[in-house]
Amino acid sequence: MKAAQFAAFGAPTEVIQVVDKDPGPLAPGEALIEVLATPINPSDTATLTGIYGILPKLPAVPGNEGVGRVVRVEGTAPVKPGDIVFLPMGSGTWRTHLKAKAQRLLPVPPGADLLQMAMLSINPPTAELMLHEFVQPKSGEWVIQNAANSAVGRYLISLAKLEGIKTINVVRRAGLADELKALGADVVLEDGDDLDQRVREATGGAPVKLGIDAVGGSGTLRLADAISEGGTVVNYGIMSGKAPLISPAALIFRNVTLRGFWLALWMRTAPREAQAALMAKLAKQVAEGTLRAAVDATFPLENVREALARSLEGGRDGKVLLTPVKA
Numbered sequence: 001m002k003a004a005q006f007a008a009f010g011a012p013t014e015v016i017q018v019v020d021k022d023p024g025p026l027a028p029g030e031a032l033i034e035v036l037a038t039p040i041n042p043s044d045t046a047t048l049t050g051i052y053g054i055l056p057k058l059p060a061v062p063g064n065e066g067v068g069r070v071v072r073v074e075g076t077a078p079v080k081p082g083d084i085v086f087l088p089m090g091s092g093t094w095r096t097h098l099k100a101k102a103q104r105l106l107p108v109p110p111g112a113d114l115l116q117m118a119m120l121s122i123n124p125p126t127a128e129l130m131l132h133e134f135v136q137p138k139s140g141e142w143v144i145q146n147a148a149n150s151a152v153g154r155y156l157i158s159l160a161k162l163e164g165i166k167t168i169n170v171v172r173r174a175g176l177a178d179e180l181k182a183l184g185a186d187v188v189l190e191d192g193d194d195l196d197q198r199v200r201e202a203t204g205g206a207p208v209k210l211g212i213d214a215v216g217g218s219g220t221l222r223l224a225d226a227i228s229e230g231g232t233v234v235n236y237g238i239m240s241g242k243a244p245l246i247s248p249a250a251l252i253f254r255n256v257t258l259r260g261f262w263l264a265l266w267m268r269t270a271p272r273e274a275q276a277a278l279m280a281k282l283a284k285q286v287a288e289g290t291l292r293a294a295v296d297a298t299f300p301l302e303n304v305r306e307a308l309a310r311s312l313e314g315g316r317d318g319k320v321l322l323t324p325v326k327a
């Protein structure tokens with residue numbers, strides 16, 4: 001049994017190593033799971049680099065979500081060998097096998113696309129919650145987001161479309177408009193200094209009360225300048241590596257609010273029933289194909305360095321996933 005592990009923070013492709021790891025005997029109520037698919041998310045590479053908001057004790061196995069197949073259970077349990085289940089969040093999923101409390105395991109809907117299901121637990125709820133927790137846009141109203149071709153951005157386009165909410169989608173490179181419009185995007189704009197003006201032209205001056213920002217730095221500033229008086233910018237990532245900026249014109253003279261969102265905090269405080277209802281709704285939408293993230297490539301665990309290198313390249317065609325055990 002193998003795991004990708006790191007014992008020091010640094011360049012992800014340099015600090016990661018594949019090691020032998022014995023999961024040890026199962027305790028009563030535990031299940032042994034073989035990992036079928038687990039994505040590489042920006043939070044994983046930021047953790048490896050040592051710049052994420054919370055960092056693990058080292059050595060550590062990265063990976064926070066995925067799907068796997070139950071191999072063995074000890075004692076009575078709600079799952080049996082052969083069942084396909086979601087991996088518990090934050091369980092260090094970049095490995096061939098992991099142990100988990102069987103009671104915590106939730107089944108993957110039968111026949112579902114396993115790569116899509118492996119990406120269900122983090123980005124879809126992030127998109128759904130940011131769309132509704134801060135400002136409650138109604139059908140026909142506008143929201144704006146940057147990094148719109150990211151996985152979160154694509155889920156947000158689809159979720160907004162389902163509710164008739166119109167989206168302005170800011171990307172950092174040309175050539176993405178057709179793809180995002182096919183998902184339901186209303187407007188796709190390249191980021192740049194005159195963004196506020198181009199947004200006004202696209203919406204005919206209609207209010208834009210919610211801005212969703214994964215870029216940080218001057219990306220936040222341009223988004224805040226493009227939203228309407230009294231609007232809210234929700235920052236949830238800093239793909240630029242820079243802290244969010246906001247102009248005095250937006251903050252003081254147009255009363256724009258800058259907020260932050262972190263899914264882990266929401267999960268710490270939201271009632272269990274609300275969490276279960278959200279995940280059930282999103283799992284159904286992913287199973288039906290209403291919600292999808294693009295997949296750039298998959299790699300076996302032994303090629304984790306190549307997988308990390310690809311995940312760190314700009315201009316990918318979607319997510320990079322590890323497939324430690326063949327489905």
Ligand SMILES: NC(=O)c1ccc[n+]([C@@H]2O[C@H](COP(=O)([O-])OP(=O)(O)OC[C@H]3O[C@@H](n4cnc5c(N)ncnc54)[C@H](OP(=O)(O)O)[C@@H]3O)[C@@H](O)[C@H]2O)c1
Pocket residue numbers: 041042043122123126147148149150151152153172173214215219236237238239240241261262263264313314315316318319
């Ligand atoms: N706060 C939370 O709870 C939470 C939860 C989930 C995700 N996130 C964050 O959400 C963000 C997106 O995650 P994801 O998994 O959806 O990402 P992803 O699918 O891996 O896509 C990354 C995106 O970032 C863009 N990008 C990369 N570097 C950039 C830069 N310097 N300036 C502008 N854009 C840049 C890429 O554009 P190109 O295609 O042009 O390269 C791509 O659109 C990440 O920051 C992640 O940490 C936060």
